[in-house]
Amino acid sequence: MAVSADDTTAVRPTPSAVTVPARPGGRWKSWCAVAVVVLITAITLSPQWGIDFSLVAIARNWQNGTDKILLLLVPDWGFFPRTVPALAETLQMAVIATAVAAAVSLPLSLATARLTNPNAITRGIARTVLNVVRSIPDLLYAAILVAMVGVGALPGIIALLLFNVGIIVKMVSESIEANDPGALEAGRAAGGTQLQINRSAALPDILPSFVNQTLYVLELNVRASSVLGLVGAGGLGLLIDAVRTFYRYDQLSLIIVEILIIVMALDVLSNAVRRRLV
Amino acid sequence: MTALTVPPRRRDWRRSTAMIVVGAVVIGAFWSVDVAWGRLGELPAQIIRYLWLMFSDPDWSKLPEALAQTWKSVAMAWVGTVLGIIVSFPLAFLAARGFSPAPVRWGLRLLFAVIRAVPEIIIAIVILSVTGLTPLTGALALAIGSVGTLGKWGYEAIEGVDPGPIEATRASGGTTAQILRWGVWPSATPDFISFWLYRFEINVRSSAVLGLIGVGESVTCSPRTLSFGSGRPSECSSSWWSS
Numbered sequence: 001m002a003v004s005a006d007d008t009t010a011v012r013p014t015p016s017a018v019t020v021p022a023r024p025g026g027r028w029k030s031w032c033a034v035a036v037v038v039l040i041t042a043i044t045l046s047p048q049w050g051i052d053f054s055l056v057a058i059a060r061n062w063q064n065g066t067d068k069i070l071l072l073l074v075p076d077w078g079f080f081p082r083t084v085p086a087l088a089e090t091l092q093m094a095v096i097a098t099a100v101a102a103a104v105s106l107p108l109s110l111a112t113a114r115l116t117n118p119n120a121i122t123r124g125i126a127r128t129v130l131n132v133v134r135s136i137p138d139l140l141y142a143a144i145l146v147a148m149v150g151v152g153a154l155p156g157i158i159a160l161l162l163f164n165v166g167i168i169v170k171m172v173s174e175s176i177e178a179n180d181p182g183a184l185e186a187g188r189a190a191g192g193t194q195l196q197i198n199r200s201a202a203l204p205d206i207l208p209s210f211v212n213q214t215l216y217v218l219e220l221n222v223r224a225s226s227v228l229g230l231v232g233a234g235g236l237g238l239l240i241d242a243v244r245t246f247y248r249y250d251q252l253s254l255i256i257v258e259i260l261i262i263v264m265a266l267d268v269l270s271n272a273v274r275r276r277l278v
Numbered sequence: 279m280t281a282l283t284v285p286p287r288r289r290d291w292r293r294s295t296a297m298i299v300v301g302a303v304v305i306g307a308f309w310s311v312d313v314a315w316g317r318l319g320e321l322p323a324q325i326i327r328y329l330w331l332m333f334s335d336p337d338w339s340k341l342p343e344a345l346a347q348t349w350k351s352v353a354m355a356w357v358g359t360v361l362g363i364i365v366s367f368p369l370a371f372l373a374a375r376g377f378s379p380a381p382v383r384w385g386l387r388l389l390f391a392v393i394r395a396v397p398e399i400i401i402a403i404v405i406l407s408v409t410g411l412t413p414l415t416g417a418l419a420l421a422i423g424s425v426g427t428l429g430k431w432g433y434e435a436i437e438g439v440d441p442g443p444i445e446a447t448r449a450s451g452g453t454t455a456q457i458l459r460w461g462v463w464p465s466a467t468p469d470f471i472s473f474w475l476y477r478f479e480i481n482v483r484s485s486a487v488l489g490l491i492g493v494g495e496s497v498t499c500s501p502r503t504l505s506f507g508s509g510r511p512s513e514c515s516s517s518w519w520s521s
Contacts, residue, residue: 037360044356045357051357061409065408089312096304096311099304137483140487143490149320149321150314152313153312223395224397259396263394264391276292
């Protein structure tokens, strides 16, 4: 911890008696990092190389934006009945994808952790596949899957499923690695097969983190499935796309309010469950 | 040797009710959802077909454009992250317990929660009207989205800091600013930096999707060409490779 002149003022001996130790070296490194960040930011902001960050456009169109935001502040409540089926579909997609993903992820996370799967080859294969699966955003999955299996909730569910498996497996297998290997070693010493060890020693250890991640993923899914419809994968997104093209900002704001309420309700619910769990 | 008795399983009615409720919700969702499950059977064949279309003959002539768009995406994510950090950093301190009055704290926490509940694409749709279909819109949408998560992680990290150094700074007469600088910041730095990097990663991924509504255009290629069949899927594989 850096020691500065501030720390010495409270003691107030004769100033000459206190020698402040020299600041530790190596501070230039953090300044270099800051300089690099500023440089990259400057490049990305430049109109030539980056994204052309012009405040002029904002200043010019500000009026335009405030009009839209004023429209947003007054939701069109009459639109509610039409959003109900889409809302239900969003929730169905989220629940189904979460349930299937949880079922698939449990064995997979055991297969990707070193402690529960000592076989380097199968572990490597499982990890590589999951890394690839995780690197693709859910909307991209949805877009491809819509082309493959047609419009509707099905591509949305599969897209969410792939997205979820990536997250749950990564988090849970990390928590397996972080666990105390003692119980697993005891299982091995008692002559258990790897399957038995995983079942009776590893599983009880990871259940809290597994349930935790599943709840988190359910929340993510409600949020994600509300936009998957933008590419035709069912749910609220279809509606969002429709009201967007007609510039019905009052209806858009009703949809936003609905997503908000559901996500927050889920947040409260999952917090309650988490508190019970820990 | 006496026979070993296995202790009886603990029965917890709360756990069983929870299981029943969860099971009922899941079964209800499966039962009520309007899905043509039959299409699932075609999926394996379709996957092979599409993988073949995408990777058998990538359209390499599109590579420079794909790289340029990918760069634009990353630039958008970077600017979004930096803006998000600049805004969320002071707000995180204001939202942490012990450094600001309760109304400010709860107001900010509510703001973070609201932002987190809204997907970035919807934020982009809203600010689209101000900045138009430019990468700037994407960057601003990502910045707002980042404020939600970075703010929350930030105040949680600040509240989780070991109180020892804070008390020491206070005991030696430090002002609030000095407490933040010498009591909180040194122990919270690693957390903050890892959150920023993680958020940048998230932003890179979401900036690729913002192209769906025409912002930044990194993936205008993929979903549009795929869903409307106007282009060859192979055009898109090169852009995924590069990202």
